[in-house]
Amino acid sequence: MKSGIGIAALVNIPAIVSAVIPGSSERKNNHYPMFKRGSTILFQGDSITEYGREKEKELPNNAFSIGPGYVYLLTAQLMKTLPNRELIIYNRGISGNKVFQLANRWQKDCLDLKPDILSILIGVNDYWYLRNGMYDGTVADYERDYRALLNRTKEHLPDVTLIIGQPFVLPNTEAVDESWIEPMKGYQQAAKRVADDFNTLWVPYQQVFNEALKYAPANYWTTDGVHPSVAGTQLMAEAWLKVVS
Numbered sequence: 520m521k522s523g524i525g526i527a528a529l530v531n532i533p534a535i536v537s538a539v540i541p542g543s544s545e546r547k548n549n550h551y552p553m554f555k556r557g558s559t560i561l562f563q564g565d566s567i568t569e570y571g572r573e574k575e576k577e578l579p580n581n582a583f584s585i586g587p588g589y590v591y592l593l594t595a596q597l598m599k600t601l602p603n604r605e606l607i608i609y610n611r612g613i614s615g616n617k618v619f620q621l622a623n624r625w626q627k628d629c630l631d632l633k634p635d636i637l638s639i640l641i642g643v644n645d646y647w648y649l650r651n652g653m654y655d656g657t658v659a660d661y662e663r664d665y666r667a668l669l670n671r672t673k674e675h676l677p678d679v680t681l682i683i684g685q686p687f688v689l690p691n692t693e694a695v696d697e698s699w700i701e702p703m704k705g706y707q708q709a710a711k712r713v714a715d716d717f718n719t720l721w722v723p724y725q726q727v728f729n730e731a732l733k734y735a736p737a738n739y740w741t742t743d744g745v746h747p748s749v750a751g752t753q754l755m756a757e758a759w760l761k762v763v764s
Contacts (some may be wrong), residue, residue, distance in 0.1 A: 520619060522606040525764075531751075532731075532753055532754050533757055533761075534756050535727065535730050535731050535734065535754065535757075536727055536754070536758050536761050537761070538730050539723060539726045539727045539730050539758075540723065540727070540758060540761045540762060542609075542761060542764070545740070546635065547631055549602060550600070550764050551597065551600070551763060552602060552680075553582065553608060553680060553763055554597070554604050554605070555635070555637065556603070556604050556605055556634070557604075557606075557607070558604065558606055558607070558635040558636060559579075559585075559607040559608075559609070559632060559633060559634045559635050559636070559716070560597075560604075560606060560607070560608045560609070560634060560635070560636045560637075560638070561609045561611060561629060561630060561632055561634035561637050561638070562590045562609065562610045562611065562638050562639075562640075563606075563611055563612060563621060563628070563637065563638065563639045563640075563669040564612040564616065564621075564639060564640040564641050564684070565612060565613065565614060565615060565616040565617075565640070565641060565644050566612070566613075566614035566615065567588070567611025567640060567745070567746060568588065568589075568590060568610060568611070568613050568640055568747060569586060569588075569610070569612035569613055569748065570586040570587055570588025570589070570591070570612070570638075570752070571586050571588070572584055572585055572586030572610050572612070572655065573586075573588075573726070574613070575628075576716040577609070577611065578610055579607045579608055579609050580598065580606075580607065580734075583739055584610065585608065585609075585610045586610055586612075586751050588747070588750075589747065589751075589753075589755035589756045589759065590610045590612070590694055590753040590756075591610075591622070591752075592752055593756040593759050593760050594608045594754055596756065596760060597760075598624055601670075601716035604634075609632060609634075611628040611629070611632075612640075613707045614689060615644055615648075616641065616644060616660055617641070617644045617645045617648065617654065617656065617661075617664075618642075618645060618664040618665050618668060619656070619660075619711075620669070621639075621663050621668060621733065622643060622664060622667065622668050625668065625671065625672075629672065629675065630672070630675050633676065634676070634679060635678070635679060635680065636679070636680045636682065637672065637676075637679050637680070637681055637682065638682040638683075638759070639670055639682070639683055639684065639687065640682070640683075640684030641665070641686065641723070642661065642686030642706045642707070642709075642710055643686045643688060643703075643745055644686070644705060645661045645707075646699075646702055646703055646706055647745070648692075650699075650702075653724070656735075657707055658705040658706055661706055661709055662709040662712065662713060664714050665709070665710070665713045666713055666716075666717075667719050669681065673718065673747075675716070681714075681717055681718075681719035681720070682719060682720040682721075682722065682759075682762070682763065683710060683713065683719045683720070683721055683722070684724055684759070685707055685721065685722060685724045685725050685726075686703065686706055686707055686721040686722050687703075687707075687713070687719075687728055687736035687744055688700070688703050688709060688725075689728055689732070689740060689741050689745075690737065690744060690746045691736070691738075691744075692735050692737045692738055692741055692743055692744030693738075693742070693743040694743040694744045694745055695743070695744025695745060695746060699744075707725060716738050718727070720762050721762070722759050723758070724755060724758060727754060727755075727758045728740055728741075728751070728754070731751075731754055735750075740754060
């Protein structure tokens with residue numbers, strides 16, 4: 520583990536991200552052009568997105584309401600870099616959620632907020648809960664529910680910009696072994712089909728983490744193979760920002 524951390528220190532996270540996500544790493548003065556003045560940005564998903572945020576006040580641009588995960592890190596970067604854009608950023612991820620549970624709360628936690636940009640990372644629980652016998656949904660259910668959710672979103676918010684994150688797992692960790700890999704590919708492929716058909720931006724988290732594994736072991740980047748560590752949250756934030764820059 521110490522050896523892995525030492526090697527990771529030799530390669531910075533932007534370099535790992537740039538190896539997977541094409542585009543110049545140089546930021547122009549007018550970077551992040553997709554964010555207009557007053558844009559509302561909403562992050563949705565499960566515990567990876569929630570990351571322990573408070574769920575009572577659920578305020579925008581608030582450190583406690585956003586939580587200490589990847590959403591916090593990228594929000595801090597955007598607000599530091601774009602102070603004149605007056606961005607409004609919400610985190611509405613909820614631990615344990617699957618796609619159908621997003622749909623159950625979509626009016627309050629998405630449509631009523633009227634986001635200009637909507638970022639969704641969902642899918643690992645659709646498999647994890649199936650695996651542990653607490654859910655009987657299939658990949659087909661996941662894809663059908665995902666499409667229905669985005670159709671509903673576009674019907675009410677036709678101009679919203681969609682960003683879909685690739686669900687990911689890292690084996691040889693506390694919660695994940697090699698038997699997860701092939702089943703999860705089905706969910707990843709389904710998410711990519713949905714992203715392509717709805718012409719969304721795509722954040723290839725699995726490929727980014729796979730690249731990161733060249734420099735440090737899985738338990739450096741995640742706490743259990745599903746939830747990102749401190750280093751993993753920074754990696755996710757950098758990947759998201761690279762996609763939208």
